[in-house]
Amino acid sequence: MDCATLTPDLKPADLHRSPSVVMRLDRMGSAHPTRLSFLRGLLRRVARDGWRFDRPVWDIDATGVGRAVYRAAGPDRTYCLVAFAHDLPDEMRSDRVIATAWDATFTLFDGEPTTADLDRLQANVPLQEAGRISTRELSLSRANRSVRLFDHVVARLASGRQPDLAEVESVGYLMRTTAVYGSGKFGAADRETIADRPELQAPFQAEMLSVWLTRQFTVDIVEHLAAVRGGADAVRLDPAIRRGLGVGNSTGLGMAPFLIRHPVLLHNWMNAREEALARVRAQSAAAPGTVDAFVRALDAARENAALWHSAHPVQVARLSDLRRDLDRLADRVADGRVLSAPYPWDALWRWAERDLSLEGQEALLALMLEPHGALVDDLSDGMSADEAGSFRIDGAMTVARLRAILARHYDWALATDFSDPRNAARFWYVSEEKLEPRLGNRFDEDGAEREQPLCIARLARELEAALAARSGDERLAAFLLDHPEHRYMVRRAQITAGHPFAEVRDNLTAEDMLPIDLMRCKLAFFGASRFDPRSDKWVRISLFQGEPYPSDMTSGDRP
Amino acid sequence: MTIEPNDPTRSGPPLPAGGAASLSQNEIRALCLKAARGAGMDWGIAEEAGSAAAWLSERGLDGPGALLDWLSASDRIPAASRRPEMTSGSWRPSDDGPMCPITLGAALCDFADLPEAALSRGLLRLGPVGRPVLLLPFLSGLGAAQGSAVRIDWPGGTVAVDGRGALSGDAEALRLEPEAVLTIAGFRAEGLDRTACCLRPAVGPDTLRGLDDLAMRTTVPPSEASRAGAGAATSDND
Structure with a gap:
């Protein structure tokens, strides 16, 4: 045999x-990043299609303040990262939304900006959430220095030496982004208007391109400041050390509900x-x-x-x-x-x-x-989604059929006992002061009546209870006329019937639930490495660490 | 400066202070969803409201304004009293007031494959319904489900919409109607002229403020506990 x-x-x-x-x-x-992660897809595409990268504008003064433009020219279209470099006092440096100023701010421009475009952006991009961008822009982001490593690298390069490897490895990046907004945020172009472009069809490609070009900026600005300070003595970063530097990212609970x-x-x-x-x-x-x-x-x-x-x-x-x-x-x-x-x-x-x-x-x-x-x-080609195409509820479905879907895909939810306070301990809400998602304790904080609908397990259980009281032959259209409060969950359950990986099969209001688990999963799909939680709700990660830079691609290096 | 713990990624866009604003469709959808929820709609209906407002806006019609008008007029009235009742060929309010256009529209789409909303059986009479322009996206959905264009008549004019979202006729006149009784009929149509064109009609300051006020009802005021729970446990200045 x-x-x-x-x-x-x-x-x-x-x-x-x-x-x-x-x-x-x-x-x-x-979850770990894989070759299907979105930044890897971007790197494959720019290598395969021979994208060219350059820096047509570098208008940064001796104090490190000014603006720069990084150009990414693909086979059909060109995109430009517009960077504004600022002089930020240490006491104003915060990764939180509370921050009103950053070491650097960025937007990804669709095409090549004119001087008038740059002036318009200069009046808005440094303000971040308090400014407005337009349909010509695809992302809005900002970054802060890793103060310790940034200053160390500038000082060493200025004196003609390379940075200490242990310092470099312990941080891993010169700057970290604290938010990268896309998809119509703050007036930017809606995803629907750009999703038919092959280079932007996969998820988060504009955001990934923006972060990758930002990585180039982080190296350029330390070399610029070292040259200003050290003059003829200054040296550039050793390519091997440079390659080991990613872009950091600091992110909080806001990412979890996505x-x-x-x-x-x-x-x-x-x-x-x-x-x-x-x-x-x-x-x-x-x-x-x-x-x-x-x-x-x-x-x-x-x-x-x-x-x-x-x-x-x-x-x-x-x-x-x-x-x-x-x-x-x-x-x-x-x-x-x-x-x-x-x-x-x-x-x-x-x-x-x-x-x-x-x-x-x-x-x-x-x-x-x-x-x-x-x-x-x-x-990779199948990882984006036409969400509007799944929005419509099938009202002709019977109550019995939906109950079968719940039994099959929501068994974990139907088995959860919500009379046990540990299973209902948390609630997700949006804070009035910053319009950001937060997680509260149901039994000792106010506001649970304004809970966001992320308590899927409980909603599924309540839906099942309501369905159980109806005839199995009844159509959902009639059920929903009597029970509009279940419309949200009916839609989700119907989506899950055709998309079985659509639902996190765990109770998101449980006492021991860790929001960082949701964040790690999402960040792994981006391609993030070195996942480092700073609390149960807040993480730092690194992007593009070990990967080539835009300037490497143009000289023929391939990932 | 006071330090409040906050996450760097937020759930939605802030509103520009004063003046009209050019909002992306994403921003309109998100803002209108929250406003509808803040005005008391159930989450699933509020999602429909956000989508409907964005659909109208994409076609150059002031969907956010129409939604705000309806939400203001019906604020805190129980949804059940604004729901439709069906009798043969007619959808009418179960109570005195006009039907909620979002609830009615969603129900028409839910019944799209069932006899109650079958356009092949002849005219359907709908009304009275509040802010009837908000029905147009749902009637497009009904048309899509039944492979038909939909003609809408009311005493003030006629509008037609097809399943691909193309639109023609007196849509602007319909937008101005605070309430109306409509008849709808299926028909075969080619070449309706107005499709989604990714317009960004300015949203006026009063509309923005009104929707924002309602949206803020979905948020929770700050407390020491909520502030303490957010953010990193360590300094960012490292």
Whole structure:
């Protein structure tokens, strides 16, 4: 008997992980960036299509104040990052929305701005939320210096020396963005008006391009200030050190509700990633070169895990799991037989599901996709969503059919006992003073009557209770006339029936719920690394660390 | 300077102070959703209100203004008293006042595949309904579901809308009607002239202020606990 008869043909459709496994908060909170992440897609596209990058305007004075323009010219269109550099006193530096001034502010301009455009933007972009941008702009963002590293790097370069590697590695970026707005925010172009452009079709491409060009700015401005200070003695950053610097990002609770408010989009992201994993598992043998590429990716992941620091107890434990699991993974694949057996990736995956932590499993997912670009990269094309197309409720559906959908996809919600205060402990709300999402304690804070509809588990349970009181043959159109309060949840449940990864299958009002789990999942899809929670609701991450710069692409370097 | 803990990413756009503003469709949808919720609509209906206002705005009609007029006129009146009752060929209010155009529109779309809203069976009489211009996006949806264009007649004029969202006729006259009784009929139409053109008609300062006041009813006033819970646990100045 040969192996082929022992192992029946595996097909991707048989290998999909269930939404009830994938959509749990603790697993989502262990997500790693993959080659399907949005910044990776951007880097592949600009390399493949031969985008050209330059800096037509650099009007920054000796104090580091002024404006600059970074131009990204693609095959069909050109985009420009307009950067304003400011002189910010230390006491005004805050990553929070309360801030009214930043070290630098940015917008991504659609086309090439004239001087009049730059003057208009200069009157608005530095104000951020207090200004207005127009249909010509695709994003609005700002960044603050990592004071410690920024000053250190300027001082060292000015004196003709390179920065201390330990300092560089402990921070990892010169500046961190504190918000990157797109999609019609503050008057910017609506996504619908640009979504048909191939280069912007995938999610968050304008935002990713803006951040990538910002990374170039962060290096240019330290070199500029070092040259001003050091004159002929100053040197430029060593290319290897430069490559290890990303753009930091600091973000809070505001990011968490996004995944709940965009269920079709969430499904499309998750579904693409899960299909990619299934395709790799369905390979009957390791394709030539994939094992070596996997081992290289594993080495890089172990190095990244060693440099990845956090003081948050949850992340400390997860990092410990991750380092241990990556070591075990390295031991396992060191035995050459493991990846030369039939269906080697599936066997490795099954071993990981049995023996590794959630961190280890999700890291392995990213590693398994890495050598399989030709097999999975086309899935990037399906990660955006036409949300308007899923908005309409099917009122002809019967009560019985919707109850069956709830039983299948919301079993986790129907099983939650909300008479237990621990399950209803939190409520999501929007604060009056800053119009930002916050999370309150239901039993000792005011405002629960103004709760945002993120308590999906409870809404699903209440819907089920109302449906149970009606005839199974009744149409939802009639049910909703009597029960408009369930319209929101009926829409979600119908969306989930056709998009099973649309719903986070955990109670978002539970006492022990961690908002950072939602944030990590979303940030991993962006391509963020070095996830570092600063509280249960606030994180810092790094973007583009280790990747090339726009200026590298123009000189022919490829990612 | 006072330090208040706040997250850097916020849920929605702020409003410019004073003066008319050019809002993106995304901003109009978000603001109108919150205003509708603030005025007491259920979340699922408030979503419909936000979408309807943005749909009208995309076609150069003052959807936000019409929505604010309706929300102000019906503020704090129980939604149940503004819901439609159906009898053969007719959708009428269950109470004295005019029907809520958002609730009626959503119900028509819900019944789009059912006999109660079948345009193939002849004219439907709708009304009286408040701010009837707000029905147009829903009637486009009804047309889309039934593969038909929809003709809307009322004593002040005629409007036609198709399932792709194209529009023709006296839409501006309909916008000015505070309340009306309409008849609607399906018809085969080609080439209705006004489609979504990504216009950004200015939203007037009174409309902005009115919608913002309602939207603020969805927010929670600050407390020590709420401030303490947000933001990083450590300094940002590092």
